[in-house]
Amino acid sequence: MRRNALAGWLLLAPSLLLIGGLIVFPILYNVWLSLFDKHSFMPVQRFVALQHYAYFARDPEFWSSVHYGLVYAGSTLILQLVLGVAAALLLNEAFRGRNLLRGIVLFPYMIPTIVAVILWKWLLNDSYGLVNHLLIAGGLVRAPLAWLGKDYIMSSLVLTSVWQFFPFVVIAYLARLQTIPPELYEAAKVDGASAWQRFAFVTLPQTWNVLFVIVLLRSIFMFTKFDTVWLMAGEGGVSRYIRTLPVYAYARTFTYLQAGMGAALAVIMFAMLLMITAVYFRVLRGSERTA
Amino acid sequence: MSLLDRGVGRTAALYGGGLVLLAIGAFPLLWMLSTSLKPSGEIFATPPTLVPRNFTLENFARLFAETSFLMYFWNSVAVSLATVLLTLAVSVSGAYGLTRFIFPGREKVADLILVTYMFAPIMIIIPFYILVRQLGLVNTRTALVLSYTSFCLPFCLWLLRAFFEGIPSSSRRPPSSTAPAPDAPSGTLSSPSPSPASSPPASSPSSSPGTTSCSPSCSSRRRSSRRSRLG
Numbered sequence: 001m002r003r004n005a006l007a008g009w010l011l012l013a014p015s016l017l018l019i020g021g022l023i024v025f026p027i028l029y030n031v032w033l034s035l036f037d038k039h040s041f042m043p044v045q046r047f048v049a050l051q052h053y054a055y056f057a058r059d060p061e062f063w064s065s066v067h068y069g070l071v072y073a074g075s076t077l078i079l080q081l082v083l084g085v086a087a088a089l090l091l092n093e094a095f096r097g098r099n100l101l102r103g104i105v106l107f108p109y110m111i112p113t114i115v116a117v118i119l120w121k122w123l124l125n126d127s128y129g130l131v132n133h134l135l136i137a138g139g140l141v142r143a144p145l146a147w148l149g150k151d152y153i154m155s156s157l158v159l160t161s162v163w164q165f166f167p168f169v170v171i172a173y174l175a176r177l178q179t180i181p182p183e184l185y186e187a188a189k190v191d192g193a194s195a196w197q198r199f200a201f202v203t204l205p206q207t208w209n210v211l212f213v214i215v216l217l218r219s220i221f222m223f224t225k226f227d228t229v230w231l232m233a234g235e236g237g238v239s240r241y242i243r244t245l246p247v248y249a250y251a252r253t254f255t256y257l258q259a260g261m262g263a264a265l266a267v268i269m270f271a272m273l274l275m276i277t278a279v280y281f282r283v284l285r286g287s288e289r290t291a
Numbered sequence: 292m293s294l295l296d297r298g299v300g301r302t303a304a305l306y307g308g309g310l311v312l313l314a315i316g317a318f319p320l321l322w323m324l325s326t327s328l329k330p331s332g333e334i335f336a337t338p339p340t341l342v343p344r345n346f347t348l349e350n351f352a353r354l355f356a357e358t359s360f361l362m363y364f365w366n367s368v369a370v371s372l373a374t375v376l377l378t379l380a381v382s383v384s385g386a387y388g389l390t391r392f393i394f395p396g397r398e399k400v401a402d403l404i405l406v407t408y409m410f411a412p413i414m415i416i417i418p419f420y421i422l423v424r425q426l427g428l429v430n431t432r433t434a435l436v437l438s439y440t441s442f443c444l445p446f447c448l449w450l451l452r453a454f455f456e457g458i459p460s461s462s463r464r465p466p467s468s469t470a471p472a473p474d475a476p477s478g479t480l481s482s483p484s485p486s487p488a489s490s491p492p493a494s495s496p497s498s499s500p501g502t503t504s505c506s507p508s509c510s511s512r513r514r515s516s517r518r519s520r521l522g
Binding site for chain 1: 294295296301302305306308309312313315316317319320322323326334335337338339380381382384385387388389391392393394395397400403404406407408409410411412413415417418419421422437438440441444445448
């Protein structure tokens with residue numbers, strides 16, 4: 001470790017320049033923009049102070065998008081964790097074909113979002129989709145379900161997202177599992193711990209740190225997820241049944257052409273995430289110390 | 292290593308679970324492949340066929356003949372290559388500066404990187420567009436590279452910083468250190484980044500998340516300092 005401020009800053013300079021220009025400047029501009037009534041493309045703007053924020057506090061569409069956003073982020077997060085951790089535990093055991101399977105499991109995460117969404121929309125298609133065909137053939141349902149209709153669109157979206165993103169949990173968790181010293185398991189076995197006890201008292205405490213990071217990153221990513229959600233329904237009629245906050249912000253800016261309002265929504269979303277993250281850090285860091 | 296007890300039950304559980312996982316990961320993609328090899332009539336047939344009855348490459352031929360597929364493909368290749376090169380060059384030096392030098396304000400920089408992630412990327416797009424227009428870069432691949440970089444850079448910086456922290460400074464030379472960290476359990480960690488996430492963090496943002504978890508574990512003695520830095 002060297003105390004050389006100049007070299008440190010010089011090495012950081014390109015990063016700071018790019019982050020400053022490409023992220024910090026746009027964010028600050030966005031905050032400034034949220035105080036104006038601005039048309040998205042015409043040079044028309046009027047200072048309205050905090051009126052947009054006051055408007056959203058009473059806007060039912062805003063509250064429904066908060067609701068859908070939380071449902072989406074919450075359910076995808078839990079399912080990704082369960083599926084991802086289970087898959088990682090499996091892939092950490094020694095068996096034939098393990099390395100091949102480790103590669104295959106990453107596929108869903110590596111394909112582009114648009115491909116994942118088209119693929120699942122095709123599988124879930126109500127007339128020609130394989131999912132409905134299998135459900136009917138298996139006698140589980142009598143008539144095809146409208147997976148992309150208003151009743152099931154959220155389930156379909158969650159299904160697609162979990163499929164697409166659970167490999168993230170698998171890689172992150174598996175990398176940590178591999179570094180747990182085998183002696184710990186052997187010692188637990190000698191003490192007569194069952195498989196479940198070994199998981200609860202060896203694996204879980206050892207992986208607490210990485211779970212903390214995974215939950216943090218995945219919550220942020222799912223809460224701000226735009227592409228999967230938007231591609232699933234676009235601007236179509238059912239889109240309002242999965243309209244999460246990022247999609248609502250997009251609609252305000254590019255459909256209603258109210259750039260100021262869209263910017264205000266982005267700021268609200270940012271503030272919500274910041275608060276949730278702060279609480280998360282406070283609560284979990286406290287409990288971790290005692291663990 | 293092994294969580295389950297040896298025996299028939301273990302084998303059954305492993306291969307059963309493995310098959311389920313295989314189906315989840317590969318089947319939708321297999322279905323996509325199968326659909327792409329069917330003539331349009333068979334695509335809509337009921338019952339659907341997994342192995343195409345009338346195997347055809349017509350869909351692929353049309354893709355190359357009737358669309359600008361190759362141009363789009365080249366766009367993707369050029370843009371991603373340029374993004375990887377730019378992000379890698381910038382984030383490696385940045386993360387190195389953050390981990391190997393002590394200077395006032397470096398903790399702040401690390402926090403800033405995390406905070407930028409809480410801003411929905413979709414909303415950076417409008418100000419970004421205005422910026423790009425002022426630079427005269429509208430409708431160029433350069434603009435696309437810059438926007439991709441803005442999404443990848445914070446992530447790569449964060450990962451690489453954690454990654455560098457996992458490598459003790461003493462083993463810094465030669466640059467591509469393959470020596471295990473001294474406090475790593477022997478035999479379980481052969482290189483600074485354990486497989487399957489053995490690719491260097493910045494090679495592509497999508498293949499790298501594994502390393503996030505690498506370093507919180509690689510060196511437990513740095514754990515406390517890192518955690519305080521996160522907040």
